[in-house]
Amino acid sequence: MVDAVTTTEATTRLNNSRTSLVSNFETFLSLLTAQLKNQDPLSPLDSNEFTAQLTQMTGVEQQLLTNDLLTSLLEAQQGGGLTGATSYIGKDATAAWSATRLKDGQANWSYELAASASSVELQVLDSTGKVVWSGPASGRTEGAHDFVWDGKTTAGGQLADGGVYTLKVVAKNGTAGVDSQVLTRGRVTGVELYDGQPYLTIGASIVPLDAVIGVQQSATVAGAITPEPSEDEGLMASIASALNPIKLLS
Numbered sequence: 001m002v003d004a005v006t007t008t009e010a011t012t013r014l015n016n017s018r019t020s021l022v023s024n025f026e027t028f029l030s031l032l033t034a035q036l037k038n039q040d041p042l043s044p045l046d047s048n049e050f051t052a053q054l055t056q057m058t059g060v061e062q063q064l065l066t067n068d069l070l071t072s073l074l075e076a077q078q079g080g081g082l083t084g085a086t087s088y089i090g091k092d093a094t095a096a097w098s099a100t101r102l103k104d105g106q107a108n109w110s111y112e113l114a115a116s117a118s119s120v121e122l123q124v125l126d127s128t129g130k131v132v133w134s135g136p137a138s139g140r141t142e143g144a145h146d147f148v149w150d151g152k153t154t155a156g157g158q159l160a161d162g163g164v165y166t167l168k169v170v171a172k173n174g175t176a177g178v179d180s181q182v183l184t185r186g187r188v189t190g191v192e193l194y195d196g197q198p199y200l201t202i203g204a205s206i207v208p209l210d211a212v213i214g215v216q217q218s219a220t221v222a223g224a225i226t227p228e229p230s231e232d233e234g235l236m237a238s239i240a241s242a243l244n245p246i247k248l249l250s
Contacts, residue, residue, distance in 0.1 A: 084198075085191040085198035085200065085209055086191050088188045088191065088200055088209075088212075088215060089188050089189065089190065089191060090187070090188065090218060091187070091188055091215050091216065091217060091218055092185070092186065092187055092188075092215070092216050092217070092218050093185070093186070093187075093188050093200060093202055093207075093212050093214065093215045094110075094183055094184070094185045094212070094213055094214035094215075095183065095184045095185075095200075095202065095205075095207045095211040095212045095213060096181055096182070096183060096211050096213050097182070097183070097184040097205060097207045097208075097211045098166040098167050098168070098182035098184070099164055099165070099166045099205060100164070100165065100166075100184060100203065100204050100205040101161075101162065101163070101164050101165075101204040101205070102149075102151050102159060102160075102161050102162065102163050102164075102165060102204075103161055103162075103204040104161065105150060105151045105158070105161065106148055106149060106150055106151060107124070107148070107149045107151065107165055107204065108146070108147070108148050108149075108186075108203060108204070109146075109147050109149075109167040109182055109183065109184065110144050110145065110146050110147065110182070110183040110184070110185050111137070111139075111144070111145055111147060111167065111169045111180055111181070111182050111183060112143065112144045112145075112180060112181050112183055113139075113140070113141070113142050113143065113145075113169075113171055113178055113179075113180050114142065114178060114179040114180065115142050115173065115178050115179075116140060116141045116142045116173070116178075117140045117171040117172055117173050117178040118140070118172060118173050118174055119136070119140070119171070119172050120136065120137035120139070120140045120169065120170070120171045120172075120178075120180075121134060121135070121136060121137065121169075121170040121171075122134065122135060122136075122137045122147060122167060122168070122169060122170075123167070123168040123169075123170065124149055124165050124166070124167060124168075125165060125166045125167075125168060126163060126164075126165055127163065127164050127165075131154075131168075132153045132154070132159065132165070133149065133152065133153055133154050134154055135154070137169075140171075144183065144185075146185075147167065149165070149167075166182075167182045168182070169181075169182060184202055184203070184205045184207055185202070186202045186203040186205075187202070187203070187218060188200050188201065188202055189201045189202070192206070197209070197210075200212065
């Protein structure tokens with residue numbers, strides 16, 4: 001299995017490779033110069049061998065130029081990723097993402113069930129993976145449900161703002177498990193780059209762009225109310241819902 005390489009990692013590797021090639025190129029020139037200075041006048045350097053060495057030197061130089069070009073392309077790609085991500089600002093996004101920050105005494109999530117469940121338990125985990133709160137969920141039908149946690153532990157203690165917490169869903173229909181996923185939904189208010197990858201600010205969450213599974217125009221734009229979806233748009237929404245990956249698993 002091949003591991004993914006980020007733009008930052010690729011740039012670092014190219015820079016390291018360029019440094020190595022520059023060193024080899026300078027060493028090659030020094031050796032070639034010394035060889036020409038100290039060659040035996042009665043047995044000069046063979047022209048074929050000399051040509052081969054010049055060819056090797058040219059190959060190293062071309063490799064340096066190629067590395068410079070690749071670095072430029074990667075830097076341009078990184079800038080383009082940020083520019084493209086800014087188009088999400090002001091829109092309502094849905095992401096398959098479970099981490100959020102406790103802010104003003106609450107944390108918000110949504111969760112989606114692939115089918116109706118007879119029991120749904122929600123668990124809030126801290127950054128170490130420890131369950132700090134758990135309890136039954138009120139929404140047990142198929143589809144998406146919102147959940148607001150008040151920052152209190154199961155024992156009743158209030159946790160301080162600023163901590164990052166994740167939501168876990170355990171849904172069952174009798175003894176059989178029901179597929180589910182945790183969602184982060186809300187207005188996109190900003191874009192940042194981390195390790196060359198764009199992240200969106202959605203509420204109190206920082207979400208990688210590749211975790212976004214849905215985007216729509218916000219309900220109010222410049223004071224205007226978005227019109228009700230047409231019959232065709234409603235049909236497309238129904239098709240998109242039917243093709244939701246979580247439902248395909250059920």
